[in-house]
Amino acid sequence: MKIAALIGFAKRSGKITLGRKATIKALEKGKVCLILLASDAGLSLKREIINLASSMGVKVVSGDSKRDIGKAVGREVCSVLGFTDRRMAEGVMELEQNKGLRVSENNGIFEQGANGQDERLRNRGKDSHEHDR
Numbered sequence: 001m002k003i004a005a006l007i008g009f010a011k012r013s014g015k016i017t018l019g020r021k022a023t024i025k026a027l028e029k030g031k032v033c034l035i036l037l038a039s040d041a042g043l044s045l046k047r048e049i050i051n052l053a054s055s056m057g058v059k060v061v062s063g064d065s066k067r068d069i070g071k072a073v074g075r076e077v078c079s080v081l082g083f084t085d086r087r088m089a090e091g092v093m094e095l096e097q098n099k100g101l102r103v104s105e106n107n108g109i110f111e112q113g114a115n116g117q118d119e120r121l122r123n124r125g126k127d128s129h130e131h132d133r
Contacts, residue, residue: 034060034092
């Protein structure tokens with residue numbers, strides 16, 4: 001699942017705060033589990049959110065651009081949002097930790113090879129259509 005899909009699902013479930021004011025308000029009330037900050041957000045906004053989140057013990061993840069995050073929540077742009085559901089926050093953290101990997105159409109895992117091309121990590125077992133001879 002991509003992060004945009006997870007953000008969209010969280011929005012439809014009512015499990016996120018959108019924008020600076022709403023996120024700060026929920027953060028101060030202890031309702032935010034994780035903050036997603038756009039990579040191209042303003043420096044003053046980044047400092048404000050990171051300092052407040054740090055003082056509250058909440059992690060901040062730098063994500064996609066303001067436009068990409070905005071598109072995921074049905075806005076033109078969105079610089080900051082907060083996840084109020086722990087499971088969804090854990091899902092975002094899991095995606096963030098594994099973003100070097102991607103899953104192919106047939107669920108094979110790919111990893112960037114030494115020459116910069118994707119190399120498939122194959123299952124060492126036999127496929128169902130292979131038979132012992």
